Amino acid sequence: MIGLTWLVPVLPLAAYIILLASGRRMGEAVAAGISVTAVFVSFLLSIGIVGDVAAHGPAAPTVYPWLQFGSGSAGTITVGYQVTSLNALMLLVVSLVSMLVFLFSRSYMRGDDRFSRFYQYLNLFVFSMLGLVVSPNLLQFYIFWELVGVCSYLLVGFWYFKPEAAAAAKKAFIVTRIGDVGLFIGIILLYLSRGTFDFNTLFGAASAPSGMMIHAAAPLAYAGAKFFSLWYIPFAGWHAGAFVTLVALLVFIGAIGKSAQFPLHVWLPDAMEGPTPVSALIHAATMVAAGVYLVARMFPLFEASATASETVAVIGGFTAILAASIGLTQRDIKRVIAYSTVSQLGYMMLAMGVGAYVSGMFHLVTHAFFKALLFLAAGSVIHALDTQDLFEMGGLRKYLPVTHATFLAGALALSGIPPFAGFWSKDDILTAAFTSGHYVLYAMGLIAAFFTAAYIFRVYFLTFSGVYKGDRHPHEGGPAMTIPLIALGVLATIGGFINTPFAPILGNFLQDQGPIGFNPPANWALMAVSALVGLGGIWLAYTLYRTEEGRAERFAQRAGGLYTLSFNKFYVDELYSLIIVLPVMKIAGIFQFLDRWIIDGIVRLAGEIGYTGGVGVKYSSTGQVQTYGLVTVFGLAVMVLIVIGIGGVI
Amino acid sequence: MANALQFLTFSDVWRSMGPEIIVIGGAFLIMLVELFLPASLKRVSPWLAVLALVASATVLVIRLGAAVTTYSTPAYIVDDFGSIFKLIILIATLLVILLAIADRSAESLPYEYSYLVLFATGGAMVISSGVDLVTLYVGLELLSIASYILVALYRKSARSAEGGLKYLIIGSIASACILYGLSFLYGVGGSTNLGQIGVNLQSGWTNYSGILYLSLGFVLVGIGVKVSVVPFHLWTPDVYEGAPTPVTAYLAVVSKAAVLAFFLRVFVWIYGQKFGQWGDIIAWLSVITMIVGNIGALPQRNVKRILAYSSVGQVGYLLLPFAAVGSSTLLNDMWQALSSIAFYLFAYMFMTIGAFAVLAKVAEARASEDIDAFAGLYRRSPFLAGMMALFLLSLAGLPLTAGFFGKFMIFLVAFNAGQYWLGVILFATSAIAFYYYFGILRAMFTREPAGDQERVRSSPTLVVVVALCALGTLALGIAPSPLMDVLNGLHWFG
């Protein structure tokens, strides 16, 4: 099966090309059919690959030369694919969630003008995501990394005629681009110091992932370091550790952008302007998790730099609590879930930062399930009600029973209530933070967990309990929608059992080549605490939204400034537009002014001076021959003085 | 008489002055014939002039490269320097006469021009070969006086008369300056013969350097006026504008070439010994001439004035090689400078006369010399527009045209002499010149003709003139080697 890995991304690509070629003529059913089938086969292959890896361990990368620019292996860039346990897991998750979302979209997007185009983009996205996962080297990884970004851009802006969607797409692209540039620089620096892009070579043999080759790499192999100049910063003279930290941080900037971590988290909530299946697939389950996957893939690098790891953990923890606190007050159902995503990604980063490699990946998997579920359920609600405002919903339990049930499962998983999937993974992370001595981070994670439960049950109560406030007749969206919901609901419920402290199946699978990172021991007390915190959150939501009308409002009033801050997302967007966007625009304006009036002005002035000189010459020709003679006489006088000067007379 | 042993035989004179004799004799002959011709037959006289020029040129070419001949004392020398200038003068005169024949506009030139031009050309040729102060001066005056008349030849035109007057006044002041300067040269050199003066001055420079420099200054200014070197150029646009267009072409090419020959002859033979001391003057004159000439053309709307300023600029280019080689001790460098000047003169002749020819036709059709008269010429006469484009591109110095190689050679001289800054100025001013040359091109090709769209019909003669000039421009641009080889093989002063 591993030999067929290339087929996994290629199938969606083939579907993409078929859809692209056939244009709008293709019927909805056919388009969806082709796409779902392609991803389904990919999914089946992924299962086989996981089986293979579990059975025989990872395979050596298969590569082909792609671009030659120098001699030897350092001068050749290759492309290919590689399967490790991490890859295989990601393949499985991605293809599974994709398949379900594809199915869901069949109903959700029914009747859209550009139905086939939608599937086209989705296929392209899945191709890119799978390609990213199987990349054997950093450059190829980066290529697909950017491609998923573009797909995200296209899909967020799918309803391009909505100005909000267009703006959100642009914002998503540009903000992640900032992160990408960091990653880009990081990759180049890594290449320059190590002479390769291959993950295997970068970190030594795949079998010894924790032996940090980077440490041994000092002094860095800087090919062109002999040219010293004012602008040249001699990295070669740096302590290798500082260099490693720099590179790791640059790589992490990429992850921050893609995984919407603070301070680049602002794009993700806006990205909810895209169709809901997109949010479920890209902005919850897969693409945004790529940042975490990147950190996991580059884990040895981060391990090598304590500073970088700490940064990752702190950013993750801070993002988790920040996003969760914003999620508490949002009115838009998708935005709440989006902030939840940001927050959960923060957890994963926190895990990676404290060294809990397995925990992070575990949470990535469970999160993919329950977050995709929540989004799809939200999609089902939106599909039924045609509104996203929580306060226009209510009482949907009886109209949308399947959605209600699955949403509840997802909410419980998210809140970390045992035995739902989220409980196990989140607890793992909190335990890791606590055991590794990051008490502050642990506390932050705990508070975030409390908020998490509160906001998701706020959503739950406002949506499904009480009475329906609208005037439509909501109903389920048919089997294409319910089947994925049920499937994900099941996964969200039982998915956590792949890595319980009693049976760390996933942990073993991921560490089949030896231990990676830090595996927290089971801690019953902490488990209980986190479960309780989750329940506390639910209780809070219940108290505020179920017990008494208007209690929530009063509570908000009492919270005063805090509520406003949270409701306005801590004004981060406003801050950015004030300190970044506005200045850039202003500077651009100033530069344009400079360009037009100063630089071009000087040019035109020079031209004018020449022309004016010409006008001077023109009017020196007065038409009076005696004036000409007079000028001649003065010329003669000067000439005579000069020549007799030369002659030595004066 | 004791010393009257040296008798002139006609064959002596013929051997040394054959071409001149044909030209001047032809002029006399045409004058006589013209007197007796009925009005209807007067139009053959220009063709007779053409005949004389062709004959003269034939004789000249046949003798080209023969051993140097000097005549009596010697006052006259037939060397390659003179011959090459004479060749330029003859070809240019030929083209000008053809142009005059073609230019049968309302205020046409009286047929007397055919021998007047020949007289002037005779003077110009004498200048090229004269090695005696008297010869040179007489030749110069012959050229000048005939030119004054030619400029004023449109008798009904106030502009023509005014041009003649201006040219006469400023020209005679210049002549007086030259003469005054030459009188000192005679006084110190003790002879009117350049060779003798040169010999006498071997020692004279130490005693009489003040006087010699004084004469240098006066002669330089006089010549500066005649070839319109800045700041002595002010008359140029006025006179060019007032003169009949063929005469303008004549002034721009023949007159300049001849006076340049005068300049080179006198300055190489006499003042050349001390060139290192005063060469910078030429360099500076060349520089300001290039700059002012090219800048002056920028705001002009009258195409004739544009071409006048352009020709001022070209004079700067022509002076440049001479200025550049000053510091060189290699005789070869001097020859290279001379051949580059000669090459540029050839190029300049073709493109300038060609441009004036087209201008004459266009101005006649529109009764205006304004740049607007050229609007949409590509539609009214694709032939003229295309040819004019060629001449202008050549003047601007774009490759595949004679002008480019001309400038290229000059640049090589400057470069070879290490005078990079002169090369820089040459190129910088060429770039400025793009503006006005392309202004005319733009008018011809991008604008639509104003008013009537009638096609401009060119007479066969005009077509011949323009085609000859175009041919020359292109030939020198595409295959400059033959001419260059000829120039490189010359012995110049023998």
Next chain:
Amino acid sequence: MALQPFLALGAILFGIGLYGALTKRNLIIVLISVEMMLNAANINLVAFSHFAVTPNVDGQVYALFNIAIAAAEVAVGLAILLSFFRIRNSSDVRDVNLMKW
């Protein structure tokens, strides 16, 4: 006598002629002034012929040529002047101003 007084006389005459040529308004006087400049040159030539390093007659001959040429120049000048006068009815040098700029 010596050479210098004659050269000085020539210089002064040249200057007077030049001044006249550039300031007089009557075109004929302008022409006359130019003739005076030529005369100045002739004085030089003849003086040099008399006093020079090797006195010879060449200067005198040169002067004779100049006189002839000057006469021709005057003739042509007057002819053009007449033509101009006929058209413009003026012999003022400042009216020679149709063409400028």
Next chain:
Amino acid sequence: MADVLLLLILIPALTALLIMALSPKAEGMIRAIGLLGSLVPTAFAIAAYAAFHHGATALQYPFSVRWLAVANAFNMLTLHIQFAFGVDGISMPLVVLVGIVSTLSFLRSFTVTERVKSHYVWMLFLTMGLYGVFAASDLFTFFFFLESTLVSSYFLISIWGGERRHYAATKFLIYRGVASVVLLAGLIGLAYSFAAQAQTASASVVLPNAPNFLTLSIPQLIAEVQLIQLPAAAQNVLFLVFLLAVLIEEAFVPFHTWLPDTHENSDTGTNMMIGGALMKIGLYVLLRFGAELLPLGLQHYATLLAVLGVISILYGALVAIASRDWRRLIAFSSISHMGLVLLAIGSMQAIGIQGAVFMLVSSGLLTALLFFTVGAQADRTRTFTIGDLGGLSKSLPVISGVMLVAALGSVGLPGMSGFISEFSLFVGGFTTFPALSAVGTLGMILAALYLLYAMQRTTFGPVQTLVTEMPDASAVEYVPMVVLVFLVVLIGVYPDVLGNVVHGTAQAIAARIGG
């Protein structure tokens, strides 16, 4: 096959002459012949590209005839001027680029209705000039073709341009005119310095067979540069001269103001030619003459190059943000992109130089594509002003889709040619100038900012244009879009298609400048 380069020059020229002979009324015929006259050389160019011998370092497809000799041009040496062609790994891709861009421009020119005949004649001459510039293997031949591009583009701008076309054309003319004379001075200086050095060198035993003439032939100079080294001082001066010419020619800050004006006031076909091919000449010169013949000069001024490059990257990007006209935006975007190339050449690395060639090709294709799509939409909406556009995706899905592809390609999206170019450039840049390059990467972000902002305003959002119902791309319009997108993607997906040809030469150059 050997004289294929000569054919590239001759076919357009002869076609132009043929068209001149046709009646201006036979527009269909003129268009067909014109297209053919550009298509056939393109086919030849592609064939030559396919048959290009990858490993060889010598110039390929050499052709040369002696044009003339100038005796005593320097120190009694004779100057030999040749009419010579030959391509190496740097110029071969650019020759093909000229072919492709010109053919597509000719297709685009089908929409020109005014003075069709002259248009095609000038376009053909421009095509010839561009082929000649990149195929020339003699400095003089090169210069000749350079000047011919100047004249033909001048007329193309001046006749078929927009509102301020005369102003723009004159500006174009003066700037590039100055650049070309500076270049000529540099070229002559180069030949002289080599001859002088060869004379001295042959006096000792270093160079036993120094030519007894002055040569302007590039292969000869390259052969000489491997044997003798010009003194550093001479190299520095000459390099500065070249650099000045390049800065003007390639519109680097602060000599750039002519480019936006030119693009803003030219018609789309001309813009494709100028942006797609003409604007590559300057950097080609820098690679060819600066890097290849003046290695010490390049080393000496490498930092200057990098600084100038970064300035152009940032400046161009910032001004592009504030640009309100699509064509100005593309112009500034191209200034910004060319800054990258300058930075990479300054890096003196093989990968940087290879990336430079990649970027030249890539930005040629993408600029042409951008101009084409922007022009296609403007045909319909009658405006280039970004603020007046909106929601084009609705009525022009194909055109706006391709426009988006072009924009994303320019942003440097992987899978398209821009990425691999930027990547190679930056690998080179970071090797030598990490800090400067880091500053330069800001350009990547800014590029995303201005291009996506403009895209958002143009194709997304509610429909704002006055005309709402418009026909989407016609069959003729499909061809350029498909071809360009295909090539951009081809290079992006399989860069070795270009890299194979480039990398031998790039390495040879880098080896000479010590990278």
Next chain:
Amino acid sequence: MLFGFPITGETVAYFVLALIIITSGVFLMTLRNVMHMALALGGVFLGVAGIFIILGADFVGIVQVMIYAGAITILMVFSLMLTHSRRKTDEEPEAGGLRGTVTFIGVAVVVGAILLVVRKTSWPVSPTALQPFHQSTVLLIADALFHTYTIQFELVSALLTTALVGAVIIARKEEQ
């Protein structure tokens, strides 16, 4: 001694003639009456002729008298009267004001420079200087003209013809 020169007939004659020439020249520049101008013009030309004669150039002196003082002066006077403008432009102030001053300065610099150079140059005192020609110069001149200067002589004839014919062409009235 007169200004540093021994008083001989020649010296006196020189100073008298110089006085006449310069005075006449200055008058010519300032006078307005045509007859006075003619007189001044004649003074200049005759003075110059006198100078020639002092210098031993008797033939040149005679020619000067005949051509300049005679022919040209008369021609000028006639022309002056012929073209006498009825517009009285001649009555306006002429060389006055700035223009005259500026011109004067320019000319003065030139003349001053010439005088300076002449003064500073140490001229040879040739023993034969005072009386170089023991007979009339006519023969010498004739000899030179017809042997040394034949070509120039012929050329001058062409020049005179040109001038003659040209003057006629330009100045003749339109015949139709």
